[in-house]
Amino acid sequence: MKHYLLARLLVSNVAPMAISSGGREHNFDTQLARDANGLPYLPATSVTGVWRTLVLREQGKALCDAIFGSSELRSSLTVSHGVVVDKQHQPVQACQSQQQLEQDDYLASLLQARPHHRERVAINDRGVAKHNAKFDQLLLPAGVRFVLTVKYEFDSAHLAQDEAKRYFAQVLSVWQQRQFALGGSTRNGLGQMALLGLDVKHVPLQKTSEHDPRTALRAFYQPDSNLAAQTEPFSAIQDWLPEGKLPAATxxxxxxxxxxxxxxxxxxxxxxxxxxxxxxxxxxxxxxxxxxxxxxxxxxxxxxxxxxxxxxxxxxxxxxxxxxxxxxxxxxxxxxxxxxxxxxxxxxxxxxxxxxxxxxxxxxxxxxxxxxxxxxxxxxxxxxxxxxxxxxxxxxxxxxxxxxxxxxxxxxxxxxxxxxxxxxxxxxxxxxxxxxxxxxxxxxxxxxxxxxxxxxxxxxxxxxxxxxxxxxxxxxxxxxxxxxx
Known part of the structure; x- marks a missing residue:
């Protein structure tokens, strides 16, 4: 029988972040990646790429291929984009009007084309700027909160539920490492992420008189209350890990x-x-x-x-x-x-x-x-x-x-x-x-x-x-x- 392990992650960038669109803002060398609302977001490809690299390094190739897939096996993990959270700790809904967004002072500050930037320069052996090495970098200020959902699909006929939960918890534990950083210049201190909380739900896909998977999925993907109140610390799934121990801090x-x-x-x-x-x-x-x-x-x-x-x-x-x-x-x-x-x-x-x-x-x-x-x-x-x-x-x-x-x-x-x-x-x-x-x-x-x-x-x-x-x-x-x- 098919099962879903769902996780809603509330994350924040504890350092300024530079996820660029590849374009150029007026009078600047880079441009922040933005969603349909014009708000900064975490592209799922960026999140998955960094996540997979760290899982491969820390957990090994076997677990990495089983979760993220390979050229012979499709991925069991589905990752959404990271969406900005508003004052009520609700993800901002897609395709809202500019007037609605600008009524919120916090969201209005994120809508700015240039919310923050740093001037960068490379110094040569004589202590002065190198030729053509002066540039600027548009950044998202530290402290912005995002929410993203993760879906792990497994079949209980081939993988026991306890083992699937262990795999899922091991993969989620990578978010607590210092090396989990998104965007550019991560080795210069930018893009460091923090997992503030998570909400995990197990949904069997078999319909019974007491369980309707459609209702359970709808309730998970369309929460009607404060996300911060729903999330729990990572220790909530500590029992899923081997020997019930949290991984050592980096x-x-x-x-x-x-x-x-x-x-x-x-x-x-x-x-x-x-x-x-x-x-x-x-x-x-x-x-x-x-x-x-x-x-x-x-x-x-x-x-x-x-x-x-x-x-x-x-x-x-x-x-x-x-x-x-x-x-x-x-x-x-x-x-x-x-x-x-x-x-x-x-x-x-x-x-x-x-x-x-x-x-x-x-x-x-x-x-x-x-x-x-x-x-x-x-x-x-x-x-x-x-x-x-x-x-x-x-x-x-x-x-x-x-x-x-x-x-x-x-x-x-x-x-x-x-x-x-x-x-x-x-x-x-x-x-x-x-x-x-x-x-x-x-x-x-x-x-x-x-x-x-x-x-x-x-x-x-x-x-x-x-x-x-x-x-x-x-x-x-x-x-x-x-x-x-």
């Missing part, structure tokens, strides 16, 4: 808590962190600390709020890559004096160890391109309101000693904020195959960061964004502990 390769040595700033923001007093004539600082909006869910409902100071994962990853290149060259005795006759193009090339860790892009032959082994989270910056300071800068004329015209400006800074840096392994098997020198270079770089020898942020040349030695740090990966410097 451990970070490295996690450290560092603090600013003095004043700190990152990037260039667009909104002031500290609003001036009412009636005050204070002008906004010329250079603002970078902050970005995030959806927060409180008692009245979701709100898109700004002023969350973030150190982007891409910035941390870039800084780590440059320091890893230094240590890799030091360990291999590749000194600058021996390359005095090299061309500028040769200096631009990254060393092999950096490519293995952080990925490689071959613009001539994309088949030679590959992703890196490391994932770096966005780092939320923790500070107090009293720590926001404004510093004035000026430039003096070398002849008169007076202020140069137009060279007086102000800068918004944070005093001794706290940062938590997390680095993860995207592919543990590939990391194990790296040579010892590359691992030593990575460990030396992380040691520099922990000891406050690696600035993170802007203005390090004039004393800002320096760090104190880490108060708390943890290396959970045995692979790094075994590496001797």
């Amino acid at each position: 451990k970070a390769l490295c996690e450290m808590k560092v603090k600013g040595l003095d004043y700190w700033r990152f990037g260039a923001g667009v909104s002031r962190l500290k609003s001036p007093a009412e009636g005050s004539a204070d002008r906004s600082p010329d250079i603002l600390c970078y902050s970005e909006p995030r959806v927060t869910w409180d008692e009245p409902g979701p709100h898109l709020k700004g002023q969350h100071v973030v150190l982007c994962g891409s910035a941390i990853k870039g800084i780590l890559a440059h320091r890893v290149a230094f240590h890799y060259c030091r360990l291999n005795k590749l000194y600058a004096e021996a390359r005095a006759q090299d061309s500028h193009e040769d200096w631009q090339k990254r060393v092999a160890g950096v490519d293995e860790l952080f990925g490689h892009l071959d613009e001539k032959d994309h088949d030679n391109s590959f992703a890196g082994c490391l994932m770096v989270d966005d780092c939320e910056v923790v500070y107090k309101a009293k720590d926001i300071q404004v510093r004035s800068h000026t430039s003096l004329d070398r002849f008169t000693g007076g202020v140069r015209k137009g060279a007086l400006y102000t800068e918004e800074l944070l005093y001794q904020p706290t940062l938590i840096i997390r680095v993860w392994l995207a592919n543990e098997a590939r990391f194990e195959q790296l040579d010892t020198t590359t691992k030593q270079a990575l460990k030396a770089t992380l040691n520099d960061l922990e000891q406050g020898l690696l600035p993170l942020g802007a203005g390090s040349g004039r004393g800002t964004s320096l760090l104190q030695p880490g108060a708390e740090s943890r290396e959970d990966s045995e692979m790094l502990k075994e590496v001797a410097l």
